[in-house]
Amino acid sequence: MSEKNVDDKGLPFGLTRFLSWVSLILILASSVLLAFFIGNSARNTLLLRQQQYGMLMASNLNQQIYRRFTLPTFLAFGRIALRQTMQYQQLDDVVQSTILGLHVESLRIYGADRVVNYSINPTELGRTDLTPASVERVMSSGIPYFETLSTVNMLSAMFMLKLPDGSYSLRTMFPLTVDLGISESTGEPESLVTGVLEITQDITDDYDSVVRFQWLILATCLGSSTILFAMLQFFIAKAERTLAERMARNRKLEAELHQNEKLASMGRVIASIAHEIRNPLGIIRSSAELLIRRTPEQEKGSATQRILTAIHDESCRLSQIVNDFLDYARPRVPRQDRVDLNALLNQATGFLEGEMKRLGVDCLRDVEPSLFVLGDKDLLYRAIYNVLVNAYQAIERDGMIRVRGRRRDDGMVELSFHDSGPGFPPDLLPKLLDPFFTTKDHGTGLGLPIVNTIITAHNGRLLLTNPEGGGAMITMLLPLADLPGEREDASGEGNEGPDAPLTLTDTLPSENETPRHGEA
Ligand code: ADP
Numbered sequence: 001m002s003e004k005n006v007d008d009k010g011l012p013f014g015l016t017r018f019l020s021w022v023s024l025i026l027i028l029a030s031s032v033l034l035a036f037f038i039g040n041s042a043r044n045t046l047l048l049r050q051q052q053y054g055m056l057m058a059s060n061l062n063q064q065i066y067r068r069f070t071l072p073t074f075l076a077f078g079r080i081a082l083r084q085t086m087q088y089q090q091l092d093d094v095v096q097s098t099i100l101g102l103h104v105e106s107l108r109i110y111g112a113d114r115v116v117n118y119s120i121n122p123t124e125l126g127r128t129d130l131t132p133a134s135v136e137r138v139m140s141s142g143i144p145y146f147e148t149l150s151t152v153n154m155l156s157a158m159f160m161l162k163l164p165d166g167s168y169s170l171r172t173m174f175p176l177t178v179d180l181g182i183s184e185s186t187g188e189p190e191s192l193v194t195g196v197l198e199i200t201q202d203i204t205d206d207y208d209s210v211v212r213f214q215w216l217i218l219a220t221c222l223g224s225s226t227i228l229f230a231m232l233q234f235f236i237a238k239a240e241r242t243l244a245e246r247m248a249r250n251r252k253l254e255a256e257l258h259q260n261e262k263l264a265s266m267g268r269v270i271a272s273i274a275h276e277i278r279n280p281l282g283i284i285r286s287s288a289e290l291l292i293r294r295t296p297e298q299e300k301g302s303a304t305q306r307i308l309t310a311i312h313d314e315s316c317r318l319s320q321i322v323n324d325f326l327d328y329a330r331p332r333v334p335r336q337d338r339v340d341l342n343a344l345l346n347q348a349t350g351f352l353e354g355e356m357k358r359l360g361v362d363c364l365r366d367v368e369p370s371l372f373v374l375g376d377k378d379l380l381y382r383a384i385y386n387v388l389v390n391a392y393q394a395i396e397r398d399g400m401i402r403v404r405g406r407r408r409d410d411g412m413v414e415l416s417f418h419d420s421g422p423g424f425p426p427d428l429l430p431k432l433l434d435p436f437f438t439t440k441d442h443g444t445g446l447g448l449p450i451v452n453t454i455i456t457a458h459n460g461r462l463l464l465t466n467p468e469g470g471g472a473m474i475t476m477l478l479p480l481a482d483l484p485g486e487r488e489d490a491s492g493e494g495n496e497g498p499d500a501p502l503t504l505t506d507t508l509p510s511e512n513e514t515p516r517h518g519e520a
Contacts, residue, residue: 017236024229031221039214046206047170051146054172058144058197061098061107062176065197068094070178082117091118105169106200109176110135117195135196138173142193145173149200157211168207172199263329263435271329274322281319288312317442324446327382328435334376334457338481341371341380341405341415348384352392360398363388367405372481373413375458380478383454386447387417387474393440394421394472407480412460416475423466432464451476 069091073080082088095107095118109118114131116124124130134145149169157163177191288311295305349356349363356363373380391401399420408414424432431437433452438445448464455462455476463475 017233020229020232020236024225027225027229028222031218031225034221035214035218038217039210042210042213043207046203046210047146047148050170050201050203050206051172054146054170054199054201055144055174057099057102057104058172058174058199061095061197061199062174064094064098065091065176066178082111088118092120095120103201104199105166105202106198108198110196110198112139112194114139132171132173132198134171134173135198138175138196139193142175142177142191144175147171147173148203157207158214160211163204163208163211165204166202167204168202170201170203172201173197174199266329268329270325274325274329278319278322278326281315281322285312285315285319288315321444324444324450327450328446328453331453331457332379334379334454336374337377338372339375339377339380341373341413342367342369344377344381344384345403345405347381348388351385352388356392356401359392359395361392361395361401362399363401363403365403367403367415368407371405371407371413373458373478374481375478376454379454379457383451383476384415386451387476390447391417391419391421391472391474395419396421408477411480412477413480414475414477416473418467418471418473420471423470423472424464426466429464429466433462 069087070080073087073090077084077087080087082091091109099107099120104120107118107120108116108124108130110131111117114128114135116127116130119125132147134147138145147170149171150167152160152163152167157167174197175193176195176197178194180190180192182188183190288308292305292308292312295302295308299305345365345367349365388401392399395401401420402418403416404418405413405415425439428437428439432448434445435449436445448462451474452462455478458478460476460478463473463477465473465475467473
């Protein structure tokens, strides 16, 4: 992924994150609208159904009243007079039996004089103040009329746990007619509107269901969009982390590449200079050595001999520095032999024994027998040698170096050197593997970088720690060589025995050289 996907704040997927927020807001807004529209359409459907139901009820009642009350009363008494208790009672019987079991909140009949002539609530009889304006309209048009009555507005209804009974009602105004037979002029059936039947149904429960339905839609949309949004955010965060890690890795690799290029070019310059220096230096050192040997007995300790010794020692030290430079500047690809670590430790401690004895430093070894690693004997010798020299130089006088070696379960060998010196300066730990970093007056700062280069070239790892008990500990993790059956199968140059002579190249200090930094 390119760096173009990183926004100004350095956050990758910034645009995607922004878009996901925008889409969440859009989804939320559309959920609210959707819930509103669906709820509205459900309410309209419900009203239509209730109106049809009201119409049906009213026309049935009209029929029943006409057949079971108006007609028989007319035939029996010649006129309708609801003030007569008997007639009123008869009408009431017809109405009550017809609406029995139906959800009717109130039922009134308004006469042509707009007065309440009949009501299922007898206290309303004769009242004119209850007559709605729509009575006039139905009387004159003869067409049914519907009204929705509410005591709670729709918005507040949304936030009520349960709507109070009677919050929503549907009022059906139905004309009560008397058939006048077929019109002579038009040939159409004629009827006379004698009153208006008003039926009020409580539809609160249905409204309540619509409100709950709206909430259900809203909650479903909100829930699903929130889950989708959370998933999107999770994946974006994960992708961001991965991208950030990759970018950090790339940056590190780029920096390493840059550093390596710098070091490579520096190494080439150093290597050519060192090459030029090494030969004359060898001549100076061997000439000084020859002159020292040829100094007559009586001149031993004279100023001339002291100068010669200084020339010899300094040329040895210079020669070591040159070798260090060359080792670091021209790292070679390690061979893949089976290398006996015990043999290497024998060689290295044997070589440094005299110097360690002089400083009072003991070397204790606790290394598993037959511990073989896969690698280059000469380079590994050099690494061990550098670590041991650093260790006794850090101890300065009277101390101990503990060398431990063991196989690990992950197919690696762990070889550690724990000295009783002051330990690594904690604040400098991150810099100790940088080339040319030294705290010593005569140090080159190349010892540990060389060790690190050698170990990593062996696909191993180098760890620098200050253990709890004090001192410094250097741990080398190297690939184990003696995997099951491999020891028997190993052959050729990779199968040299532990005691095979070391074929040291210019990576190794010669017997004439002092240990690193000329501390001998
Ligand atoms: P040099 O020995 O020339 O200084 P190195 O790369 O070998 O270069 O070491 C770098 C620095 O690491 C040393 O100067 C020293 O400060 C620190 N160091 C190395 N080994 C030890 C040790 N065993 N104990 C304490 N400090 C150490």
